[in-house]
Amino acid sequence: MKKIINKPEDLVIEMCQGMAAAHPDKIAFKSKYKLITRKTLNKNKVTLISGGGSGHEPAHGGLVGEGMLDVAVCGDVFASPSTIQVYNAILDSESDKGTLLIVKNYSGDCMNFDAASEMAEEDDDIMVEKVYVNDDIAVKDSLYTVGRRGVAGTVLVHKIAGAAAERGDSLQDVKAVAEKVIANVRSIGFALTSCTVPAKGTPTFELGDDEIEFGVGIHGEPGIARESIKSADTLAQEMVDKLLKDLPFHGGDEVALMVNGLGGTPLQELYVLNNAVYKLLEKANIKVYKTFVGNYMTAIDMAGASLTLLKLDDALKELLDAPVDTIALKQ
Amino acid sequence: MEKATLKSVMTVVDQMADIIIKNEVPFCELDSVAGDGDFGMSVAKGFKVLKENWEELSKESIAQFLKDSGMIITEHCGGASGPIWGSAFRGAAKYAKGKEDLNVSEVAELFQSGIDAIQKRGGAKLGDKTLLDAIIPATESLKESAASNISMKDAMKKAAQSAVDGAEKTKDMVARKGRASYVGERSLSHPDAGATAIGIIFTEIVENMSN
Numbered sequence: 001m002k003k004i005i006n007k008p009e010d011l012v013i014e015m016c017q018g019m020a021a022a023h024p025d026k027i028a029f030k031s032k033y034k035l036i037t038r039k040t041l042n043k044n045k046v047t048l049i050s051g052g053g054s055g056h057e058p059a060h061g062g063l064v065g066e067g068m069l070d071v072a073v074c075g076d077v078f079a080s081p082s083t084i085q086v087y088n089a090i091l092d093s094e095s096d097k098g099t100l101l102i103v104k105n106y107s108g109d110c111m112n113f114d115a116a117s118e119m120a121e122e123d124d125d126i127m128v129e130k131v132y133v134n135d136d137i138a139v140k141d142s143l144y145t146v147g148r149r150g151v152a153g154t155v156l157v158h159k160i161a162g163a164a165a166e167r168g169d170s171l172q173d174v175k176a177v178a179e180k181v182i183a184n185v186r187s188i189g190f191a192l193t194s195c196t197v198p199a200k201g202t203p204t205f206e207l208g209d210d211e212i213e214f215g216v217g218i219h220g221e222p223g224i225a226r227e228s229i230k231s232a233d234t235l236a237q238e239m240v241d242k243l244l245k246d247l248p249f250h251g252g253d254e255v256a257l258m259v260n261g262l263g264g265t266p267l268q269e270l271y272v273l274n275n276a277v278y279k280l281l282e283k284a285n286i287k288v289y290k291t292f293v294g295n296y297m298t299a300i301d302m303a304g305a306s307l308t309l310l311k312l313d314d315a316l317k318e319l320l321d322a323p324v325d326t327i328a329l330k331q
Numbered sequence: 332m333e334k335a336t337l338k339s340v341m342t343v344v345d346q347m348a349d350i351i352i353k354n355e356v357p358f359c360e361l362d363s364v365a366g367d368g369d370f371g372m373s374v375a376k377g378f379k380v381l382k383e384n385w386e387e388l389s390k391e392s393i394a395q396f397l398k399d400s401g402m403i404i405t406e407h408c409g410g411a412s413g414p415i416w417g418s419a420f421r422g423a424a425k426y427a428k429g430k431e432d433l434n435v436s437e438v439a440e441l442f443q444s445g446i447d448a449i450q451k452r453g454g455a456k457l458g459d460k461t462l463l464d465a466i467i468p469a470t471e472s473l474k475e476s477a478a479s480n481i482s483m484k485d486a487m488k489k490a491a492q493s494a495v496d497g498a499e500k501t502k503d504m505v506a507r508k509g510r511a512s513y514v515g516e517r518s519l520s521h522p523d524a525g526a527t528a529i530g531i532i533f534t535e536i537v538e539n540m541s542n
C-alpha cells in the first residue's frame with residue numbers, strides 16, 4: 001500500500017480537517033461526532049442529512065452547502081456512522097421544518113439511521129423522515145434480500161432534494177421529490193482494479209491484467225461477474241443496454257447522465273466513456289439534458305466508473321438547474 | 332460454577348473483548364471474500380473502547396454492566412456491527428434487570444433477549460447467513476441443557492459446539508443480509524464472517540473456563 005497517510009485510524013478526521021481548512025467559507029467540521037456541516041444553517045428550511053462510510057469522497061462532505069446537504073455524517077472507511085453520530089447530527093441541525101435523512105440502502109446505514117431517527121423522534125420530538133436510495137441495478141432485487149444498493153445516483157437525490165429544500169418546500173414535499181428521483185434513477189458500475197482499504201493495506205480483491213469486475217458497488221465488494229477487458233465502446237454498450245432495459249427508458253425520454261469515476265480513473269478515460277455513452281443514447285433517441293463527468297461517489301482508489309441515468313420531467317429539470325454551491329458541485 | 336454472577340459475566344465480556352481484538356485481522360479476512368472486509372476492524376474498534384473505559388462501566392448489577400457496555404459498543408463499533416452487537420448487549424441487559432445471578436436456563440433467556448433485539452433492529456432470521464446462524468443454535472442448545480439439568484460448564488461447552496456447527500452450515504447458504512447479499516451465489520462455500528466469529532469467541536471462552 002502506498003498512500004499519503006499518517007495512521008489509518010486518524011485518516012477520516014485528518015481528511016475532514018483538511019477539507020474544512022480548504023473551504024472555511026462553505027463548511028465546518030465538528031470532530032466529536034465527525035459531522036461536516038454547512039457554515040451557516042438555515043432554521044427556516046428542511047434540514048437534509050446524509051452520510052455513510054468514508055472513502056467515497058467527495059461524497060458526502062463535498063456535497064454539503066447551499067442547494068444541497070446541511071450535514072454529512074462521516075463513518076470510518078466504508079463503515080456506516082454510528083447511531084449516536086447520526087442522532088447528534090439530527091440534534092445539531094434541527095430546523096423549524098423537520099429533517100430528511102437520505103440513506104444509501106445498506107444494512108449498516110439503514111440500521112444506524114433508523115435507530116437515530118427513532119431516538120430523535122421519541123426523545124426530542126424532532127420531525128424526521130427518511131428515504132433510501134437504491135439505484136444500483138447490478139444487484140438482483142428480491143423479497144429475500146436487502147434490495148439494491150445506493151451508489152452514485154445518491155448525488156442526484158442530494159442535488160434535487162437540496163434544491164427543493166432551499167426553495168422552502170415542506171418536509172413531505174422534499175421527501176416526495178427525493179422519492180421521485182429514487183424511482184427514476186438507475187446506475188451500473190465496473191472496476192478495472194480493486195481498491196485498498198487503508199486499515200487492511202492490501203487490495204480487497206485481485207483482478208488479473210486482462211480482467212474487469214462488472215457490477216461492482218462502491219466499497220470494493222465484488223461485482224456480479226468477472227469479465228475480460230473490452231473496449232470503451234463495448235463496455236458502454238453493455239452498461240447502456242442494461243440501464244435502458246431496467247427502468248425502462250424509452251426513445252423520447254430526457255435524462256441527466258452521470259459518468260462517475262470510482263477514484264482511480266483519469267478524467268481522460270471518463271470522457272472517452274462519456275463519448276461512447278452519448279453516442280449510444282443518441283442512437284436510442286434519448287436526449288441528454290445535463291451531463292456530469294467526474295469523481296462524485298468514489299471507492300477510494302478503485303479504477304473504474306459507474307453510469308447513472310435519471311429520467312427527467314419539467315419539475316425535476318427546474319430543481320436540477322437550481323444554483324448549488326458545494327465543494328464538488330457548483331452551478 | 333452453577334450460576335453466572337456479575338463477576339463471571341464481567342470476566343466473559345472481558346475475554347470476549349480480548350478475543351475480538353486479537354482476531355481483528357483474521358475477522359477482516361473472513362469478511363473480504365463476499366463482504367467488504369471491515370468486519371474485524373469494526374467490531375474490534377468498539378471493544379477496544381470498551382476496554383479503555385472498563386473502570387467507568389457500572390459494577391452495580393449484571394443488567395447495568397451490560398447496558399453500559401452496550402452503549403459503548405453501539406457508539407464505537409463501526410458500520411452494521413454497532414447496532415447489531417450493541418442491540419444484543421442492550422437486549423441482554425433488559426432481561427438481566429433485577430437478577431443477581433443467572434442459572435443455565437436464565438443464561439439461555441438472556442441470550443434469547445439479545446437475539447430478539449438483534450432481529451428487531453436488523454430483521455434477519457435463521458438461514459440468512461448472518462451471526463444469528465451461530466447464536467440461535469447456541470441458545471437453543473442452552474435451553475436443551477437447562478431442561479436436562481446439565482452443569483453450566485458443560486452447557487456452555489455444548490453451546491459453543493452448536494455455534495461452531497451453525498457457523499459451518501453458513502457455507503451452504505446464500506447471504507440475504509448485509510453486503511455479502513449483493514454477490515448472491517458467489518457467497519456460497521464461504522462461511523459467514525459474523526457467525527464464524529461467534530463460534531471462535533464462544534469456543535475460546537469455554538476453553539478459558541476449563542483452565
